[in-house]
Amino acid sequence: MTRLEPIDHFIDGVTTPSADGATMPSVDPTTRRPWAEVALGAEQDVDRAVEAARSAFDHGPWPRMTQQERSALLRRLSEVLPANAAELGMLDTVDMGRPFSLTRTNDVQRSAANLRFFADHAAMAADDSLPGQPGHHVYTRHEPAGVVAAISPWNFPLMQETWKIAPALAYGNTVVLKPAEQSPASATRLAQLAVEAGLPPGVLNVVHGVGPEGAGQALAAHPGVDLITFTGETRTGEAIMREAAAGVRAVSFELGGKGASLIFEDADIERAVAVAADAAFANAGQICLAGTRILVQRTVYDQVVERLVKTAGQLRLGDPREPATEVGPLSSAEHHAKVTAHLRRAAEDGAVALTGGARDGWWVAPTVLVDTTPEMRITQEEVFGPVVTIHPFDTEDEAVAAANATRYGLSAMVFTSRLSRAHRVAGRLRAGNVWVNCFWVRDLRSPFGGYGHSGVGREGGRYSREFFTEAKTVVMNV
Numbered sequence: 077m078t079r080l081e082p083i084d085h086f087i088d089g090v091t092t093p094s095a096d097g098a099t100m101p102s103v104d105p106t107t108r109r110p111w112a113e114v115a116l117g118a119e120q121d122v123d124r125a126v127e128a129a130r131s132a133f134d135h136g137p138w139p140r141m142t143q144q145e146r147s148a149l150l151r152r153l154s155e156v157l158p159a160n161a162a163e164l165g166m167l168d169t170v171d172m173g174r175p176f177s178l179t180r181t182n183d184v185q186r187s188a189a190n191l192r193f194f195a196d197h198a199a200m201a202a203d204d205s206l207p208g209q210p211g212h213h214v215y216t217r218h219e220p221a222g223v224v225a226a227i228s229p230w231n232f233p234l235m236q237e238t239w240k241i242a243p244a245l246a247y248g249n250t251v252v253l254k255p256a257e258q259s260p261a262s263a264t265r266l267a268q269l270a271v272e273a274g275l276p277p278g279v280l281n282v283v284h285g286v287g288p289e290g291a292g293q294a295l296a297a298h299p300g301v302d303l304i305t306f307t308g309e310t311r312t313g314e315a316i317m318r319e320a321a322a323g324v325r326a327v328s329f330e331l332g333g334k335g336a337s338l339i340f341e342d343a344d345i346e347r348a349v350a351v352a353a354d355a356a357f358a359n360a361g362q363i364c365l366a367g368t369r370i371l372v373q374r375t376v377y378d379q380v381v382e383r384l385v386k387t388a389g390q391l392r393l394g395d396p397r398e399p400a401t402e403v404g405p406l407s408s409a410e411h412h413a414k415v416t417a418h419l420r421r422a423a424e425d426g427a428v429a430l431t432g433g434a435r436d437g438w439w440v441a442p443t444v445l446v447d448t449t450p451e452m453r454i455t456q457e458e459v460f461g462p463v464v465t466i467h468p469f470d471t472e473d474e475a476v477a478a479a480n481a482t483r484y485g486l487s488a489m490v491f492t493s494r495l496s497r498a499h500r501v502a503g504r505l506r507a508g509n510v511w512v513n514c515f516w517v518r519d520l521r522s523p524f525g526g527y528g529h530s531g532v533g534r535e536g537g538r539y540s541r542e543f544f545t546e547a548k549t550v551v552m553n554v
């Protein structure tokens with residue numbers, strides 16, 4: 077697939093090139109060749125986008141509509157996405173290598189569900205009326221906060237973008253989205269579809285470009301931005317937080333992870349291995365929530381290792397456009413270099429691969445590493461590839477301590493058939509999301525975020541409402 081038209085910014089309802097005409101290539105990780113030229117945004121493009129969003133917020137209809145009107149438009153957009161599923165799915169597949177069988181179905185449906193959920197949540201949200209002191213009436217309002225900067229990663233492009241945009245828009249804000257430079261295509265198309273669905277110009281703007289010293293940094297630093305919602309690496313979060321300090325802008329961060337899957341001897345082992353393998357290798361391991369450390373009670377360790385190695389070896393690598401493909405290439409040359417460097421260092425440190433390793437092109441086969449120690453870099457650092465370490469434990473205390481022994485705290489999976497253990501261990505894990513006998517089942521009403529280096533704040537349901545609105549108290553002497 078080669079695209080003749082460049083992928084432009086989308087500002088004030090119109091696709092538009094960079095002011096200086098600069099572009100960057102988007103590389104298809106399957107062919108390792110550029111498939112599209114993308115507008116390379118700079119400060120002046122960010123200025124234009126923020127001005128458009130500011131003007132739409134200060135003077136446009138969006139924050140002034142009734143909630144029912146706003147929610148109706150977002151619901152219409154949620155219906156437009158599945159109608160364009162093949163196109164949207166292919167844009168993400170060509171940009172970052174995720175299998176088309178999933179981008180076209182799961183990702184588009186979950187993106188539509190994000191929009192529908194927040195349209196409904198905002199429509200249902202109520203404020204408080206409080207019995208005040210005698211002669212007084214007190215009530216609260218949640219008002220749109222202003223211009224939101226949404227800075228997103230490449231691992232599920234459309235899904236990540238809608239997870240940010242849906243609540244920001246539903247609660248009446250306007251948005252400037254900066255998608256990851258590796259996966260820009262679906263964002264511009266989403267913004268075009270939003271205008272076709274009836275969203276007023278300037279409500280959702282997209283600026284493409286790189287992060288440091290590019291559009292990302294310029295957007296985070298822009299004084300016209302009121303709130304920043306960011307998903308990406310922890311180090312990038314630190315850089316954005318420094319920018320946000322000027323003007324004391326609020327941030328909501330979903331950052332890196334180093335999740336653990338804890339398999340106890342009383343678990344349904346067959347099911348536990350299937351779910352733990354999915355948690356480790358889905359999306360070629362490029363999931364912040366991935367269970368990259370599997371901790372197994374020693375009595376069932378050999379059995380689990382044997383099954384896991386077999387399951388990993390059976391996953392089908394291939395062209396992500398082919399329906400049978402389960403593991404696509406890694407998203408970019410830089411990312412492939414990073415993951416393979418992790419594998420080399422792990423081997424130098426003494427880890428042994430029972431299966432997997434680098435393949436031709438940018439594929440890495442699902443890799444299972446043993447003989448690792450808790451201190452090794454492979455056990456501590458986020459790899460963001462299809463690589464899992466597997467460690468034995470004897471007691472529940474030991475398992476919990478090992479799971480908690482990283483600076484991250486995003487996800488953990490517990491496999492057990494004992495109810496008391498499930499609750500007890502879930503309570504002791506330092507992780508924002510704990511799944512018991514399952515993985516990645518989401519209820520959009522629940523808080524999503526991480527402990528420690530995995531994030532700041534929570535999004536989802538009323539947590540998103542808190543972040544994306546200004547709460548006001550009105551006290552009346554009547």
Ligand code: NAD
Pocket residue numbers: 227228229230231254255256257285286287288289291292293294296307308309310312313315316329330331332333363364365458460486526530531
């Ligand atoms: P990244 O931090 O490199 O980039 C994410 C976005 O930030 C991109 O749009 C990039 O251009 C922008 N950016 C980079 N530097 C910037 C700066 N100085 N100022 C402003 N913007 C900047 O992350 P990535 O490689 O795209 O994504 C992978 C990372 O994202 C992994 O660490 C993964 O764990 C994390 N992630 C977390 C979650 C979560 O929910 N916690 C979900 C998905 C991905």
